[in-house]
Amino acid sequence: MDKKDWLILQTVYAEKNITKAAELLYISQPTLTYRLQQIEKEFDIKLFYRGRRGVDFTEQGELLVKYAKDMLKQQQEMEELLWNSGNEVRGTLRLSVSRTFAFYRLPQILKAFNEKFPKVEFHVNTGVNIDVVQSIYKQEAHIGIVRGDHSWPSKKITITEENITILSSEEIDLTDLPSKRRISYKTDPTLEMVIDNWWKEHFSTPPISNMNVDNVEIAKRMVLNGLGYCIAPSIVLEKNDKLHKIFLSDTTGSPIIWKTRILYREELMELAMVREFVHFLQEYHCHYFENESLN
Template sequence: MNDRDWLILKVLYEKQNITKAAESLYMSQPALTKRIRGIEQEFQAVLVERGTKGVHFTAQGEYLAQCADEMLERLRQIKETTLNLDAEVRGTLRLGVSNYISKHKLPRLLKLFREQFPQVDFKVLTGWSRDVFHLVYNQQVHIGIVRGDYHWQESKQLLFEEDISVASTEKIELADLPKLPRIEYAMDPLMRMLIENWWSRTFAQPPLIGMEVDKGDTCREMVINGLGYGILSSALVEKDRDLHRITVRDEQGAPIVRQTWMFYREAALETKLVREFVRFAEKLDFKNDL
């Protein structure tokens, strides 16, 4: 069996449906069925049986499907170790990156890295910082770039910090916020907790939500067009010089900051590609270089 066969078993076991598995694997159903029969012949056992609601794995099939993750990970490690023996830095770097970083920082970061190491490819998974944290924890990616203070026990590097600001087109007073329309947006749970804790310490009334949008970039555009105020990270609005901004502060009067971290496992540094990327990222000024 090769890595494609193990992936077929993994996906089919997850989907429990030939059609859905074939779509995920970008295969035709006949081709998928033929490959499953080939695997069964190799192991001389029936692994998958069709049912009225999909497929059913036999005991032998379940065992092999449960081995699939381990085998795929082992095959990946073998490939990476083999590449690591070469003097040249090459291979596929697997990154988990928060949504904001993937849009505003990552493209130039990867461009600069590839200019130095042209034989490198990338596999990038994006999402909320909480989801990226789990990707690193479960070793699904080599490196995670997350925004917020997550409890990570292994290696990490602070990339940059940003203030949180109340942004509006007109000058407003902080005390008037509960009476003014706020543009709310979907955000990472840690960011939401920072804002909600600050609000509850500062005001007795809940915010007046005038509009709900999908993300911070959309909120920023609504603010620019005078449709309300937004509470946003400074990185989103620092280039909009015409916006009025009030820095959100803690009880001691210090700005409330949001940190962006690079997380990775120490063992990952044994791979030359990962080691070089960590060194490269540590030297960059994420606020000014990207």
């Protein structure tokens, strides 16, 4: 067995379907079937049984899939160490990123980093913050970019701090907010709790929620069209947005801040691509906010 066989086993196991696996691997179905038969002959086992809903792996087949997964991970780690042992920065940087940060900031960051280090490739997964934290714990990603406060035992660096903001298409008075229509959106439970606590500290009645949409970008579009207000971190604000803003503050008058952090394991700083990306993120956002303040 070699790397191609490990990938074949992992893909067939994940898809539970020979046709789909062949498509993902860019090989013909007969070629994939033949290679699977050769693996069975090599180990004198039955990998799986075909059923109406796809393939069901045997106990021996699952053991071989686990071996394949371990071998692919070991090879990846070896390649990373070899590529990062010299002066050249190269390899595949695995990132797990909060969806909101990925939407508003990540494309520009990756473009700028790739211009500086063209031999670095990216493998990016986006999701809610809890998914990002779990992927770092499972060592599925080198670096996680999360928003809000999350428990993490290793390195954690704040790269941005934002205001949480009431956004509306026209100027509104804060005292009138309970009578206005609010557009809610699915977001991190921690952010929801921060917003809910602020509301309870300032108002005795719940908000009038007339819309509940999938994400903050849809909510912002609704606000731009005068359909209500929303409460969101200031990352969603873009230069051409004609929105009125009220920054939330606590009972002492201090602004309520929402932070973006990078999470990683300290030992990964031995990899040049990880080390350079962490430093790049810190410098990038320093320059970004300097330019924002000038504008």
